[in-house]
Amino acid sequence: MSSSPPPGWYRDPSYPLTERWWDGTAWTDHRRQPDQPVPPVLQPQPPSAKGLGRTKVVALAVVGAVLVAGAVTGGVLLLGGDGGGDGGQETRTATSSPTSDADGSDSPSPTKSATASPSGDPNTVVDDLNGIAFPIPDGWENGDGSAEDDAVLVTDDGIYDCPGDNGLCRTGTVVSRTVTGSSETSPKVLAENDIEDAANDAYDRDELDRRPYNGITGHEVVASGSVAVAGRAGYYVRWRVTTGAGPGGYVQSLVFPSSSGSEAPVLVRFAVDAGDDGPPVGDIDEIVEGIRAVGDADTETGGGVGSSLGPS
Template identity: 40%
Template sequence: MTTPPGWYPEPGQTGNGPALERWWDGTEWTEYTRTAPPPAPAFGAGAPGHPQYPGHPGAFPPAPGKRRGGLIAIAVIAAVVVAGAVVGGVVALGKGGGGSADSARPAPSLTAPGQGPDGGGPPDLPKSEPGFALDAVDGVSLPVPDGWTGTTSRYGLAELTVGEYACPGDPSSNCLRGGVFSMPAVSVKLKSTTAEAAAKEDISANAEGAYGGKIYGDITSHTQLLSQKVAVAGEQGYLVRWKVVTERGDDGYVQSLVFPSPSDPERLVLVRYGFDINPKAPGLAVMDEITKGIKASGSGGGTGV
């Protein structure tokens, strides 16, 4: 699976100075750097010691001018712009060199709670209640199924992951059996202004991001399984679900779910799902379970489909 654009730890940084991040544009490193924001607390429901994403230790795409092997490509389903940063749910990992002082950075797009003027992540995120991963930006919480790891990213977004394994296109790399990532719909530049249109607009990019690229090869075909209205967190949303066939490795299910934010009905929330089709992967019942359990932050149970 491919690596989304975003701020990632500066490859090869040494010394005792402030930690830096460099902007990855989805293809290569750019000249933009900034001081890394403080990490947010992780809220896990998985086994102790399961790695938290993003920000796996030593996780970098290859540095400029030093492309080499040894990448650890971990399943990626989201790319989120918050406070001038695009945050992928999980990133490709590797080693490289280079570094520079904090310089020009993209203009902020959205502001997370507690966002400081320097463009760093929120220093004090609200606590996620047990069994849920909080998306503090969109005002929703995602339920964490048994055996999964649920986290709130440093930018306040919800991430659910499960089942690390060797990637089919690169056995030295790691992928995930399942992942679910929430984000504002504007973060992936969706132009649609309704939940239905936005879900239909996003599904192709979701499929390509989860199962296209070097790890799985091209997506050779897809079948639409669902395209329907759904009630989510007290709002009227819409979901589109595809089954995709890949050149190598497991095929997969992808789903794009869009609904108005309970905290701001003018803003659309996008939730991207990606599940392998494999006996060791979660089934579609789990996908439905997560969708039904999404709720407004601080509210009671989810609203269901």
């Protein structure tokens, strides 16, 4: 049996006049109109959408989502809250369920967040699914292969022994996820609902229920407001958290519309340690300002269209 084609845009087997995103394992719900007609012989076809397994779906504030039985593995991230910043705890559960697509064929729902991929430019990392490219500042590297879920960037100083419970920690991480399964599209509401979960994931408890920093003891909102990201209007919230062990750190939730596909909201989380051993907090601003839409003429050269990040 031949191996599956690599992730990319291919002719949609259900709607031949459109292109659909293939994540390397399954079809997603992201579709687009091709810039120009592509002869069928030049456009490879991934396997039929029928009967493919489901991997991971990232969802914020899931409203009325119904999962039916099927067989494959994945994780659903449920981000709740009332819009006031008191988001619910992150929950990861095993799911399955091929569902019927809009065209009536048996195919999975959107399956996984985009992963970082090389761009051909050593100073850039590309999130193909969301159609954006991240700059790589000094002291950072491509997060692919770091074992951090959905990481696009991580600090290049490696890992260290956590100051609290046993485990390994990292001084800085940036993850990029697609927001699906929610009727909410407001970047402000989504960012405010996510920030508590972002803080807890980074500095409170890990997936093994350990407390690598002996938990969060307090937080302060140090900045929030509207920001232009890759030419789109977004919103961010930044906290400074204190912890029971270690210097604590800064976390930020940034949400803005995707530049490609269905234009679903994109969630980018930042976590950087405070203290002398952590990266400069200004790296967060540098990364946000350098995010570009893939295909932008300046994508490969870095620099971005993000506005300056000041308190709202």
